Amino acid sequence: xxxxxxxxxxxxxxxxxxxTQERAVVDASAFQRLRSIxxxxxxxxxxxGANHTRFEHSLGVMELATQVYHTITSPEHLTDELRAVLPExxxxxxxxxxxxxxxxxxxxxxxxxxxxxxxxxxxxLPDGWNHEQITRAIIESGEIAHILGAMTPxxxxxxxAKIALGPKEYRDTTYTTWEVLLSEVIVGDAFxxxxxxxxxxxxxxxxxxxxxxxxFRLVDSLRIAPPPPRTGRDLSLEPTVGVEEGGxxxxxxxxxxxxxxxxxxxFHHVRRIYDLHLADFLAEWLPGGQFSVEIDQHLAMTDHEVxxxxxxxxxxxxxxxxxxxxxxxxxxxxxxxxxxxxxxVSVFPDACGKVCAALETRYGAHSVRVDRYSPRGDIPDFSxxxxxxxxxxxxxxxxxxxxxxxxxxxxxxRPAHEEDAKRWLRNNKTQLLDHPEEP
Amino acid sequence: xxxxxxxxxxxxxxKQLRERGSWCGAxxxxxxxxxxxxxxxxxxGLDFVLYKHGPxxxxxxxxxxxxxxxxxxxxxxxxxxxxxxxxxxxxxEKLIHSHRExxxxxxxxxxxxxxxxxxxxIAVLERLGTALLFTxxxxxxxxxxxxxxxxxxxxxxxxxxxxxxxxxxxxxMRAEWAAVAP
Numbered sequence: 001x002x003x004x005x006x007x008x009x010x011x012x013x014x015x016x017x018x019x020t021q022e023r024a025v026v027d028a029s030a031f032q033r034l035r036s037i038x039x040x041x042x043x044x045x046x047x048x049g050a051n052h053t054r055f056e057h058s059l060g061v062m063e064l065a066t067q068v069y070h071t072i073t074s075p076e077h078l079t080d081e082l083r084a085v086l087p088e089x090x091x092x093x094x095x096x097x098x099x100x101x102x103x104x105x106x107x108x109x110x111x112x113x114x115x116x117x118x119x120x121x122x123x124x125l126p127d128g129w130n131h132e133q134i135t136r137a138i139i140e141s142g143e144i145a146h147i148l149g150a151m152t153p154x155x156x157x158x159x160x161a162k163i164a165l166g167p168k169e170y171r172d173t174t175y176t177t178w179e180v181l182l183s184e185v186i187v188g189d190a191f192x193x194x195x196x197x198x199x200x201x202x203x204x205x206x207x208x209x210x211x212x213x214x215x216f217r218l219v220d221s222l223r224i225a226p227p228p229p230r231t232g233r234d235l236s237l238e239p240t241v242g243v244e245e246g247g248x249x250x251x252x253x254x255x256x257x258x259x260x261x262x263x264x265x266x267f268h269h270v271r272r273i274y275d276l277h278l279a280d281f282l283a284e285w286l287p288g289g290q291f292s293v294e295i296d297q298h299l300a301m302t303d304h305e306v307x308x309x310x311x312x313x314x315x316x317x318x319x320x321x322x323x324x325x326x327x328x329x330x331x332x333x334x335x336x337x338x339x340x341x342x343x344x345v346s347v348f349p350d351a352c353g354k355v356c357a358a359l360e361t362r363y364g365a366h367s368v369r370v371d372r373y374s375p376r377g378d379i380p381d382f383s384x385x386x387x388x389x390x391x392x393x394x395x396x397x398x399x400x401x402x403x404x405x406x407x408x409x410x411x412x413x414r415p416a417h418e419e420d421a422k423r424w425l426r427n428n429k430t431q432l433l434d435h436p437e438e439p
Numbered sequence: 440x441x442x443x444x445x446x447x448x449x450x451x452x453x454k455q456l457r458e459r460g461s462w463c464g465a466x467x468x469x470x471x472x473x474x475x476x477x478x479x480x481x482x483x484g485l486d487f488v489l490y491k492h493g494p495x496x497x498x499x500x501x502x503x504x505x506x507x508x509x510x511x512x513x514x515x516x517x518x519x520x521x522x523x524x525x526x527x528x529x530x531x532e533k534l535i536h537s538h539r540e541x542x543x544x545x546x547x548x549x550x551x552x553x554x555x556x557x558x559x560x561i562a563v564l565e566r567l568g569t570a571l572l573f574t575x576x577x578x579x580x581x582x583x584x585x586x587x588x589x590x591x592x593x594x595x596x597x598x599x600x601x602x603x604x605x606x607x608x609x610x611x612m613r614a615e616w617a618a619v620a621p
Contacts, residue, residue: 084595085595085596086595087595167488167489167490167495167497168488168497171488174489174593175489175490176593177593177594177595177596180490180491227596228520234560234561234562234563235520235521235560235561235562236466236492236561236562236565236596237562237596238491238492238565238594238596239596240491345509349509374501374505374508374509375501375504375505375508376501376504377500377501377504378465378500378504379465379503379504379507379514379523381465381522381523386519389520390520391519391520392517392519392520392521392522392523394514394516394522394523395516395517395518395519395520395521395522395523396519401514401516401523405504405507405508407508407509
């Protein structure tokens, strides 16, 4: 097969380029399916522009991962100390092999997503499964594994899956320092390109500015951070991905973009209730209340199948999942009735749970929905390379040190009860929360 | 162990570490919590893998972040190059108090770990944690040199001498805990 370069137009990265062997992965049915998986679940019901899919996001992640890899492995950015603890970077063949592994890992990292992406994954999959485990199964077997193995040089599918998932999800093996670094490029908390791409892309399609940051400068400033200075307290010499001092403000902007996108977009209360209605519908509509983890069945299930079923269910009161489907399709979603203030939480830490329980007693459990999101991932911090030494970003940046952590909690009520519930809560909230309990 | 009780145990560990001179950053807590769970058998339900600077729990990472987000712990920045350390707040003290039975049951374990590890920096904790992980992950029967080699293969920035010393120290700690465990 002759090899040539193929180009995809992309609104974020302008052009995304692949060679013919890589293009075979894009052409595989498992990857083409991503054209039918919305990146942001049902957000297009709130932000009409949110119709972008996992397909273009995956291409974007591959492009950014390639740029980061090029920057951090450039000889002018590597010190002798780093070469000593990372011998891999001195071996050209090795660097070429892992470049391709990283690109394919980035391209394939979302293959296991369920319809409408993240919505209620825990509830709708058997115990022990999540979309990452499905991604792994797809990469390591069948069509994708065959394509990877046929590349020149052949890629080991488990190398690709390992880098795509990272140590949190690919559990039954040990990562070398090099593999940890590469997986950080994709899924890392600080500079993972998965996050970089979705912030930029979501921001672009939704028409909001919160998610933008100077990713050109940031990517150009990333480094494999050198060992920290030798001081009184001994610090680990293990390399990590950090940022050169000149890129610190771009890294701060990335953290702020993430915070604002979570608070303003991903936590939008109408978006959240649509996700809950969708999960309720799927739990009723799917056989056994769960998605299949059989690869063939997974690949056959996309947003289109779910939307068609949702419309049928919304139209016919006797159909399974009718109430939830109608809530979505007729835009008759449950209404936000309570969001705890910091004062409420200081009096009663689980104010949301308390209000939810009281409303359930009054209106019935089916009329109330609660939604909570607690922050996950690291407390924001990363290495900043100052004069050839690695420093904690929180020590050199007030923005990083004081970065807030996005979290939210909501209680929703059936529209028919909205006015009555508002009145009741206004008259009873203080008394309800005025019994401090131990946290 | 339910989440709030686990939070109380972690907060208690943080307090003891600080009292005994630990910097008590997120990495210090990760490594000492690993010892607390695996060497002294305080089952916090955490799952550790070999990752950044030795054994690492993604569940504990999220838990620490949530303790900060909900005000049970505060971040205190330091001078470069150091990462912030973490301090238990008044709200955190209340959480410990409300789970005092669980915390008291783990008290001797926490004290043992704090006495042995609070004074150590990240580099030493990384080596000791990795040594314990290789010791417990099927290599218990392997001699000390073999386990030390496994450490340097996984963490090339650790020297063979440092790795061997870490293995010996972990073996000694295990023997000591076996002798004093309640």
